[in-house]
Amino acid sequence: MITSGRKVNTGRHRMLSEDTEQAILLAAEQEFMQKGYEGTKTVTIARNAGVTHAMLHYYFGTKERLFNKIFNEKMSLLGKMVTDVIFEPDMTPLEKITAVVDRHFDFLAEHPDLPRFLLNELAYNSERRRMVEHKLRFAWGKLLPPLQLDWDKMIVEEGMKPISMIDFILDVVSLNLFVFLALPVLDVVIDEFYGSRKAFFEARKRENVEIIMQRLLQNNNAYE
Amino acid sequence: MITSGRKVNTGRHRMLSEDTEQAILLAAEQEFMQKGYEGTKTVTIARNAGVTHAMLHYYFGTKERLFNKIFNEKMSLLGKMVTDVIFEPDMTPLEKITAVVDRHFDFLAEHPDLPRFLLNELAYNSERRRMVEHKLRFAWGKLLPPLQLDWDKMIVEEGMKPISMIDFILDVVSLNLFVFLALPVLDVVIDEFYGSRKAFFEARKRENVEIIMQRLLQNNNAYE
DNA sequence: ATTATCTATAGATCTATAGATAATGC
């Protein structure tokens, strides 16, 4: 998120210039998030920012560099989300898990088109994919192994149904992300079955917690 | 999917022309699916099809009309999937549900970038969204209500945990679709935790059936 | 006589920059 420009002149730049830069960044963010890299035109960004097109290149050089600024910002946001969601205060394991699903959902609700934006720019651009690959590999390699031990221990101690941590994570992410990835298409369904987006979000959040919990808790009603 | 051109001359067109048309359609499909509408250039389609750029306009008029041909084809495929997946031979309710999840997954595995393609073109283009909206509304309104009755009856008769049909559907679709929507990003994870895409697909299909089943089956281990 | 193909190019759109002008800080 671009924090809209503070009004204090830092000395390095005049106030006016900072506003221009921020206006461009804000407009760029909206355009890129809504239409993707290819769908976005720099002239449109400039127009929406209320500045001359030349200003965009004056401050950011190229479309690509402006895009990367937004893209990296969004990637950081994603990173921050992960650490925020994972590290929990003292709670029982079950409470922790509920909290994780819950917060992950809430984060997405605050950034509803972040997932589509990132998934697409990575899917459609193999170079960008290569650029973040080592970052992803590092994150997974660094974050997961230590958690893995706690996870396996918890499964045994709490008498849960066995599931690998990675499968658990993918379950949570699948269920939560889909709500927002499919939002534009789901509007029809929401209208018919849930009434409002708000009601839909609440219902899905509840359901996602429910299905995850049922997956983890032991029962004696095997279906084989 | 474009069925690669039959070699028989129908009389209306010469053989050569049919091949050209098919080559363009095939190349267009690949480009549009990989790069989206905006990311695709008609010159590139023509080059990949091995024909002159002028041929593309000779046969399809505009980029938009060529795109719509592909888009509608993919939408039909989606429609066909739904009916294929839903209507089942004689099975017990639980077998039916397993079969639905399973087949839905298999369909997606055969068309791995169909979901991203459709979701994106609909998300990024509000006019296209409006154009399919009545189609979607009709499909939901026509297909779901009759099933709803059977569904509610089944819940009671089989003693399942209560869940609305629409939530059930969204659970299944979320879990299955995500595997393919996130595929480009997941390669790192797959490498580390599953070994190969094949192994990953098998594991996720199993997990998706498992979590859905656990959601539906009654147990006596409430976590409240 | 009709259909298919190629060459050449118009016309639109988009990114990027050059160069002149205005505003601010020192």
Added chain:
DNA sequence: ATTATCTATAGATCTATAGATAATGC
């Protein structure tokens, strides 16, 4: 003296078409 802004335009890219030429069917 430096930083910011504007106007004007170059240069690249892309969609689309005109018009000439070749191939096929009748």
